Amino acid sequence: MAIHSLTSIYDNDRLDALRAAERFDPQAIHKLHSKLLRRFVADEDAVADFPARDRIRLHTLDLFRRCDSKLDGATKLLFRTDADLLIESVVLRIETGRSTLCVSSQVGCAAACDFCATGKMGIARDLSAEEIVDQVLQAGQLLVGEGRRLRNIVFMGMGEPFHNERQLKRALDLLTSRAYFNHSPGKILVSTVGVIEGMLRCADRFPAVNLALSLHSARQSVRETLIPLARNYPLDELRRAVSEVNRLQAPSTTVMIEYLMLAGVNDADADAAALIAWLDGLNVHVNLIPYNPIDDAPHLIGSDRPTCKRFAERLKAAGLQTTVRHSLGSDIAAACGQLVRQENRAIARQAVLGKTSSPG
Numbered sequence: 001m002a003i004h005s006l007t008s009i010y011d012n013d014r015l016d017a018l019r020a021a022e023r024f025d026p027q028a029i030h031k032l033h034s035k036l037l038r039r040f041v042a043d044e045d046a047v048a049d050f051p052a053r054d055r056i057r058l059h060t061l062d063l064f065r066r067c068d069s070k071l072d073g074a075t076k077l078l079f080r081t082d083a084d085l086l087i088e089s090v091v092l093r094i095e096t097g098r099s100t101l102c103v104s105s106q107v108g109c110a111a112a113c114d115f116c117a118t119g120k121m122g123i124a125r126d127l128s129a130e131e132i133v134d135q136v137l138q139a140g141q142l143l144v145g146e147g148r149r150l151r152n153i154v155f156m157g158m159g160e161p162f163h164n165e166r167q168l169k170r171a172l173d174l175l176t177s178r179a180y181f182n183h184s185p186g187k188i189l190v191s192t193v194g195v196i197e198g199m200l201r202c203a204d205r206f207p208a209v210n211l212a213l214s215l216h217s218a219r220q221s222v223r224e225t226l227i228p229l230a231r232n233y234p235l236d237e238l239r240r241a242v243s244e245v246n247r248l249q250a251p252s253t254t255v256m257i258e259y260l261m262l263a264g265v266n267d268a269d270a271d272a273a274a275l276i277a278w279l280d281g282l283n284v285h286v287n288l289i290p291y292n293p294i295d296d297a298p299h300l301i302g303s304d305r306p307t308c309k310r311f312a313e314r315l316k317a318a319g320l321q322t323t324v325r326h327s328l329g330s331d332i333a334a335a336c337g338q339l340v341r342q343e344n345r346a347i348a349r350q351a352v353l354g355k356t357s358s359p360g
Contacts, residue, residue: 033180060128073091090157099149101150105171203249208249215258218279258287259275261290273314288311
């Protein structure tokens, strides 16, 4: 049977038609979803008693490679899509015992941020909602096999989520629905470089889902050099959007401000002062992020630890909730897009070699 003729576990209409044709108890579908999507039971055990297990499709992605960090609890998962494209997800095992999954929403990214390896790839295509949530399913199964539980899901992998807004919303529906993953929306975070319309629509439809803004500078000229898309979303308009998101969401929900610390670019006292002024009156939490260098941006260097600490102290003194993050997975190229880009190049080279060496 061709794989595309199988019924997806996320397609209610086809599942109902399959149930009617096979005449089995509708509770079998609920049990399958519970085992697979909420408890992350291994495939074989999840479908063991499903009446039509040979007629359903559990996964849309194949695990291509797994890379485990020898330095910390990070694991990079490279997945192959049906179109033979590679994407990546990163599992982060925090010392406190919490586990976080960073998922991708696109193959490549059109935002073309200067500091991001994915941005250097350009955009290949959007991922479907099923490809997005399959990253969650397979990572959840991996963690359950270790005696852990997936707690947080962050859309901070490959792609700008709001450039794939339709599939993002479908994925969020599946993740938060009681009939599917039943994952707490408060444990989901969507990160954007500042696509204002998408931010506002997401906050309106999913007010409990957290939003993160990749700001990286509160000076327009600097931000535009780092994020070309910033030319379309000036800082004054972006600030009004964050204020509106604050209004749409619960008072206890803060917008995460992601700020990559780059030496000589955005880490001076003047940069801190500009950031403090821009954030004044907003309900936010600032994450200061160490920079994972990439080969395509040798001109960018991460700020040293004392500079990060001094920058954070200035923000805290101004009353801003601030956290200095620690980099994980540096030995497995965990910064978004690095490893998958290398692998896609290798696959392309093999394809070319195969064609040139073939007879005829």
